[in-house]
Amino acid sequence: MKKLTGPLLIAGSPEKVPDLLYATGFSAVDPVVYLQDRGRRWLVVPLLEAGRARRQAKKGVEILIPAELVRRRSAQRRRDQWILALLRRARARRVTVPGYFPVDLVRRLERRGIRVRVAPGSVFPEREVKDAAELRRLRLAQRAAIRAMRRAVGLLRRARARADGLLELEGRVLTSERVRHEIDTTLLEHDCIATETIAAGGTQGADPHERGRGPLRAGEPIVIDIFPRRRADGYWGDLTRTVVRGQASPAVRKMHEAVRRAQRAALRGIRAGAAVAPIHRAAQRALEAAGFATAGRGAEAEGFIHNTGHGVGLEIHEGPIVGDAPGRLRAGHVITVEPGLYYRRHGGVRIEDTIVVTAKGSRPLARCPDYFEL
Amino acid sequence: MKKLTGPLLIAGSPEKVPDLLYATGFSAVDPVVYLQDRGRRWLVVPLLEAGRARRQAKKGVEILIPAELVRRRSAQRRRDQWILALLRRARARRVTVPGYFPVDLVRRLERRGIRVRVAPGSVFPEREVKDAAELRRLRLAQRAAIRAMRRAVGLLRRARARADGLLELEGRVLTSERVRHEIDTTLLEHDCIATETIAAGGTQGADPHERGRGPLRAGEPIVIDIFPRRRADGYWGDLTRTVVRGQASPAVRKMHEAVRRAQRAALRGIRAGAAVAPIHRAAQRALEAAGFATAGRGAEAEGFIHNTGHGVGLEIHEGPIVGDAPGRLRAGHVITVEPGLYYRRHGGVRIEDTIVVTAKGSRPLARCPDYFEL
Numbered sequence: 215m216k217k218l219t220g221p222l223l224i225a226g227s228p229e230k231v232p233d234l235l236y237a238t239g240f241s242a243v244d245p246v247v248y249l250q251d252r253g254r255r256w257l258v259v260p261l262l263e264a265g266r267a268r269r270q271a272k273k274g275v276e277i278l279i280p281a282e283l284v285r286r287r288s289a290q291r292r293r294d295q296w297i298l299a300l301l302r303r304a305r306a307r308r309v310t311v312p313g314y315f316p317v318d319l320v321r322r323l324e325r326r327g328i329r330v331r332v333a334p335g336s337v338f339p340e341r342e343v344k345d346a347a348e349l350r351r352l353r354l355a356q357r358a359a360i361r362a363m364r365r366a367v368g369l370l371r372r373a374r375a376r377a378d379g380l381l382e383l384e385g386r387v388l389t390s391e392r393v394r395h396e397i398d399t400t401l402l403e404h405d406c407i408a409t410e411t412i413a414a415g416g417t418q419g420a421d422p423h424e425r426g427r428g429p430l431r432a433g434e435p436i437v438i439d440i441f442p443r444r445r446a447d448g449y450w451g452d453l454t455r456t457v458v459r460g461q462a463s464p465a466v467r468k469m470h471e472a473v474r475r476a477q478r479a480a481l482r483g484i485r486a487g488a489a490v491a492p493i494h495r496a497a498q499r500a501l502e503a504a505g506f507a508t509a510g511r512g513a514e515a516e517g518f519i520h521n522t523g524h525g526v527g528l529e530i531h532e533g534p535i536v537g538d539a540p541g542r543l544r545a546g547h548v549i550t551v552e553p554g555l556y557y558r559r560h561g562g563v564r565i566e567d568t569i570v571v572t573a574k575g576s577r578p579l580a581r582c583p584d585y586f587e588l
Numbered sequence: 589m590k591k592l593t594g595p596l597l598i599a600g601s602p603e604k605v606p607d608l609l610y611a612t613g614f615s616a617v618d619p620v621v622y623l624q625d626r627g628r629r630w631l632v633v634p635l636l637e638a639g640r641a642r643r644q645a646k647k648g649v650e651i652l653i654p655a656e657l658v659r660r661r662s663a664q665r666r667r668d669q670w671i672l673a674l675l676r677r678a679r680a681r682r683v684t685v686p687g688y689f690p691v692d693l694v695r696r697l698e699r700r701g702i703r704v705r706v707a708p709g710s711v712f713p714e715r716e717v718k719d720a721a722e723l724r725r726l727r728l729a730q731r732a733a734i735r736a737m738r739r740a741v742g743l744l745r746r747a748r749a750r751a752d753g754l755l756e757l758e759g760r761v762l763t764s765e766r767v768r769h770e771i772d773t774t775l776l777e778h779d780c781i782a783t784e785t786i787a788a789g790g791t792q793g794a795d796p797h798e799r800g801r802g803p804l805r806a807g808e809p810i811v812i813d814i815f816p817r818r819r820a821d822g823y824w825g826d827l828t829r830t831v832v833r834g835q836a837s838p839a840v841r842k843m844h845e846a847v848r849r850a851q852r853a854a855l856r857g858i859r860a861g862a863a864v865a866p867i868h869r870a871a872q873r874a875l876e877a878a879g880f881a882t883a884g885r886g887a888e889a890e891g892f893i894h895n896t897g898h899g900v901g902l903e904i905h906e907g908p909i910v911g912d913a914p915g916r917l918r919a920g921h922v923i924t925v926e927p928g929l930y931y932r933r934h935g936g937v938r939i940e941d942t943i944v945v946t947a948k949g950s951r952p953l954a955r956c957p958d959y960f961e962l
Contacts, residue, residue, distance in 0.1 A: 229783075230604045242797065243784070243797075243904060243905060244905060260894075261887070261889060261893050261894070262795075262796045262797065262893050262894040262930075263795075263796075263797060264886075264887035265794065265795040265798075265887070266795040266797055266798050268887070277887070279886055279887050281885075281886055282886050282887070287912065291913060311691065313690055313691065313692030313693075314690045314691075314692070315690070315691045315692075316687055316688045316689070316690075316691070317685065317687065317688075317689045317690070317691045317694045317704075317706055318687030318688070318689075318706050319687075320691045320694075321706060330691075332691055332692050332695060391779075395776060395777070398776050399773055399776060402769060402772050402773060402776065403769070405765075407781060407783055409603075409781055409819070410617070410819075420639065421636075421637075421639040421640040422636045422637075423616065423617075423636065423637060423640055424639075424640050445783070445784075511655075512638075512653055512655055512656050513635070513638035513639070513642070513651070513653050513656070515635060519635050519636050520634075520635070520636040530617060531617060531618060538661065539665060556636075
């Protein structure tokens with residue numbers, strides 16, 4: 215993962231390409247082009263974004279509009295023309311692009327004699343290691359998630375079980391939608407956006423990313439997964455608790471204990487320099503020791519059916535992946551630790567905290583209580 | 589824009605690649621791979637998404653997980669391996685990919701002898717023309733935007749001007765942030781997400797996409813641009829009004845009248861079969877006739893500094909673009925009509941409605957009042 219040398223070119227919408235936001239600090243819906251070479255950095259934006267880009271982009275990023283680069287009007291709409299003009303400015307005939315770079319632009323550049331090298335890994339490997347300012351932003355996102363979790367838990371605590379087992383609050387059946395609304399409005403108060411908040415009860419939770427719908431019941435596990443993004447800077451938080459209003463069944467209680475133990479086992483292995491695979495295996499083994507071996511083939515598999523964790527930053531899922539894969543942790547990595555168990559019959563149980571890797575271990579990005587039976 | 593023949597391959601996160609959502613009906617954060625060939629359609633998703641994908645994907649889309657395609661565990665993480673296995677199933681050695689397809693995957697496939705053709709335009713040109721179900725979803729998104737606008741206008745109407753000109757509501761200075769919060773919570777009530785709602789007062793509005801911050805003032809133009817996305821299906825709405833609490837200055841009133849006239853001029857030209865460039869020119873000419881010629885060079889330009897409109901669907905900005913470009917409208921296109929004027933000294937004025945193109949003209953997706961002086 216050594217740093218790249220030579221000109222680096224990125225194209226796309228900063229809203230969808232975190233490397234652009236990372237490099238420039240500027241966010242927009244429409245496509246832009248970024249080039250850096252020997253200490254200089256250029257960002258080409260549509261005319262209507264020029265003023266905003268000049269105020270918001272990081273120091274040292276030179277903002278250009280297509281008309282400053284390309285004379286012919288019809289060519290001013292074409293990003294390949296922006297790039298060719300930029301490369302002429304930089305006197306570059308070779309560029310490196312990230313792996314996700316659009317193939318059509320590569321082919322157009324190659325037709326004009328530009329040599330395009332595809333970076334083998336991330337073009338900003340340093341993005342995985344968070345500096346103090348990034349940790350501050352991530353912590354604010356995580357705190358927003360924790361406050362939203364507290365409100366969701368409060369809602370469930372105030373709910374009462376009807377004779378038929380459905381939860382009721384203020385004379386209405388309590389639904390996944392209502393819990394999600396409580397979470398998402400809390401996040402908005404903290405200027406965070408959550409696009410896919412999960413509040414999935416009972417067997418719905420058997421699919422890890424099922425958002426949940428309809429009435430919630432007493433005694434069933436409810437997976438609440440909150441991952442807000444800060445509008446101000448684009449950093450994410452990530453937090454999951456699995457809760458039960460009233461008493462959990464013996465099976466679900468056993469699952470929950472096993473998952474908690476698996477999370478502790480994974481956390482024990484985390485420190486700068488540690489390989490990720492043994493951390494994932496430690497979580498798997500803790501679950502197996504409690505009688506929850508992953509079973510079933512292919513799409514019918516049940517048990518622990520995902521990785522133990524992933525990096526969090528300007529993407530909700532980014533490197534490093536904590537799974538059955540190569541790679542080592544570094545101080546300043548921010549990762550989730552989120553073992554889970556999923557059974558068609560019982561539903562899902564997942565516990566997820568986001569932590570900062572340190573020289574000697576880890577510390578939580580922010581602390582959230584261990585909610586379970588409410 | 590004829591339909592493609594032969595195998596079509598798309599890779600990416602459905603959340604970021606609308607073609608994937610369009611083709612499969614399935615949304616997810618993590619990367620997937622899609623292949624269609626001679627009536628068959630395959631979608632490869634990570635194991636943890638398999639259950640959800642099987643329930644949510646469109647009929648006829650076959651859901652696969654990596655372990656069903658690739659034997660070696662370490663290779664199951666690699667999307668190029670998923671694709672090679674899929675292509676073997678389809679007995680295909682040539683594929684077409686969209687222009688935005690990742691270059692690293694293309695190069696890996698080429699190294700394995702696959703011929704990769706890049707589609708010259710959209711791989712689903714029919715996406716621009718909305719069917720009845722899509723129009724229903726777009727209308728719901730637009731109605732959510734209209735309700736949010738009404739609430740924002742209500743807030744401004746209830747506000748009072750202090751002696752220093754700042755607006756005050758319930759004993760507190762009214763800010764862009766407060767107006768945006770009112771809008772975004774209203775949208776959430778309609779299960780819509782708005783990531784970049786604009787409420788920009790005074791000179792802040794001179795940048796079309798400035799979100800706005802801090803206190804709002806009586807007598808200044810406030811650009812309110814609301815573009816919600818429906819969480820249920822991913823369709824967008826788009827709506828802008830420029831309002832003034834109290835009386836607008838003569839300059840701003842003149843700008844507003846000119847923009848309204850420009851919008852009408854553009855609307856008059858809209859019908860199935862019409863070329864887009866004359867529609868954009870009609871808006872420009874209406875503004876010029878009112879004394880608002882675009883002036884200044886490059887990034888210093890002021891006046892009408894963007895296109896007249898854009899398509900709206902699974903993307904907030906999609907084809908067709910209504911600007912100085914080739915292309916014709918078709919019945920079923922859903923486009924914004926949004927002329928605007930931007931001056932450093934006065935701020936911005938933009939009026940935007942989203943309409944459906946019909947054989948003989950257009951109809952609004954949903955009707956929003958002409959708010960201006962409140």
